[in-house]
Amino acid sequence: MKIELWVAIVTGLVALTTAAGTILSSIRISDRSAKNAKDIEQLKIENERTKVADEQQKEMSNYIEPLARSCYDLQSRLYNILKRQLIQVYFLNGNDREKAYVINNTTFLVGQYLCWTEIVRREIQFIDLGESDRTRDLLCLQDAISNTWGTDEFSPSFRLFAGEQRAIGEALITTSARGQECMGYGAFLRVFAEGVNPLIDSIRADVAALSCNFKEATSRLTILQNKLIDLLTRLDQKHIRFPKNRTTKV
Numbered sequence: 001m002k003i004e005l006w007v008a009i010v011t012g013l014v015a016l017t018t019a020a021g022t023i024l025s026s027i028r029i030s031d032r033s034a035k036n037a038k039d040i041e042q043l044k045i046e047n048e049r050t051k052v053a054d055e056q057q058k059e060m061s062n063y064i065e066p067l068a069r070s071c072y073d074l075q076s077r078l079y080n081i082l083k084r085q086l087i088q089v090y091f092l093n094g095n096d097r098e099k100a101y102v103i104n105n106t107t108f109l110v111g112q113y114l115c116w117t118e119i120v121r122r123e124i125q126f127i128d129l130g131e132s133d134r135t136r137d138l139l140c141l142q143d144a145i146s147n148t149w150g151t152d153e154f155s156p157s158f159r160l161f162a163g164e165q166r167a168i169g170e171a172l173i174t175t176s177a178r179g180q181e182c183m184g185y186g187a188f189l190r191v192f193a194e195g196v197n198p199l200i201d202s203i204r205a206d207v208a209a210l211s212c213n214f215k216e217a218t219s220r221l222t223i224l225q226n227k228l229i230d231l232l233t234r235l236d237q238k239h240i241r242f243p244k245n246r247t248t249k250v
Contacts, residue, residue: 063123064138066182067116068235072242074113075228077106078221082250087210107203108188111172113228114160115182117142118169122180134234141231148223157217158206158224160199168199222250 080086090098121142124135149160160168171192174183183191192200210217226249236242 062179063116063120064235065241067120068232068241070109070113070116070182071228071232071235072247074109075225075232075247077109078225078228079248079250081106081210082218082221082225087214091208092211103204103207104189105185106207107200108185110203111168111188111200112182114165114169115172116169117146118166119173119180119182137234138231141227141234145224145227145231148220148227151220154220155213155216157209157213158203158220160203164199168197168203171197171200225250 077086086102091102094102120138124139146162146165149158149165150162152159172182172188173180174187175181194201194204206217229247229249232242232247239247
């Protein structure tokens with residue numbers, strides 16, 4: 001075989017080998033680029049999910065914080081009624097201003113809790129919190145409190161059916177630049193004078209009736225206070241906002 005033919009064959013083989021190497025290298029680069037692009041896209045998706053979750057938690061915190069405060073205020077009032085003789089001291093033996101305050105402010109604290117409960121219930125419908133244990137626990141605890149208000153297991157004192165609870169909560173909702181919130185005590189006194197809202201007046205009547213039927217109301221109020229503590233503990237697990245020694249069950 002002539003030398004020229006061998007040279008041509010060798011040259012061809014070298015060219016084929018080089019071409020094959022180039023093709024394989026291109027395939028590897030292409031695969032690597034595709035993998036990198038996929039990784040980048042996945043990272044973008046995960047970052048977006050994290051961002052959405054953070055925004056959802058931030059949005060929920062706008063409602064959870066005041067719910068916790070309303071829970072604390074109401075359980076504290078119930079504790080003072082049940083253990084510190086608030087009715088005897090400031091209603092039975094108080095002056096007219098003190099009597100009016102006991103009735104109106106206690107009624108407001110009940111309404112304030114029901115209001116923030118209603119607001120949170122509404123907001124959870126539109127915020128996807130997935131399988132959050134915190135959310136499930138929150139809803140279960142709220143349901144337990146709602147059932148305690150409405151059960152006929154106790155005397156009729158302070159009994160509020162589920163629809164009545166929501167109606168009272170709805171009545172106290174106001175809208176501002178921050179979104180939905182509960183009206184303050186001053187606004188409550190202006191808007192809900194006696195005779196304006198029958199459901200709110202019924203709470204006033206139940207508070208006033210504690211002066212003569214205290215024992216009958218004790219069972220419902222005690223369980224309510226205990227369950228409010230359970231909810232508050234779930235909302236403030238490390239007792240950062242509300243000292244543990246101020247959240248004692250009756």
